[in-house]
Amino acid sequence: MATITAFIFIGKSHENYGGIIPSHYITLYESDHPSLSLYRIDNAKEIIRIRPTKEKLVDNIYLLIHTFILQIESNFSENISGKEMHKLFNEKKENMTYEKLMKNIDTYDVKVVFNILTGSSLLNHLDRINDYPNEFEVTTPKFRNEYRVRTGKFEYDFWKSVNDQK
DSSP, rough: OOOOEEEEEEEOOHHHHHHEEEEEEEEEEEEEEEEEEEEEEEOOOOEEEEESSTHHHHHHHHIIIIIIOOTTOOOSEEEEEEEHHHHHEEEEEEEOOOOHHHHHHHHOEEEEEEEEEETTTGGGHHHHHHTOOEEEEEEEEEEEEETTTTEEEEEEOOOOOTTTTO
């Protein structure tokens, strides 16, 4: 059974108070293979679900943002299937480099907030998030208290950030 390991909110920064005014969100489901589902905030309607590559997970997230939310260079409806999206990915990879994708995203006022949970493969790609030129925030686990079925106990974990370790 797949579990949600990250929520990614897409929208605009509030000009006075920080945070985000979201219009869409992406959920990252993980088990044997990752899956990304893009939703609209106003009606919680799933727009598309795809199976991204583990190596290009962040790039696939931004390609979804680029294509479906910002609708840059898109000429199709929201009714495209995941299979058709993979075909689009392959065509886009041939016709557009990720550097061009970054340049396109840089021209839009978009903020992306990554809320990454324990066990998410996105934790291994934090540097790649930093490569994109838009506004973003990343939240990662600081501490958690989870019940472990195997031990029958709650286990508390506290992670020190890079700054705490200095």
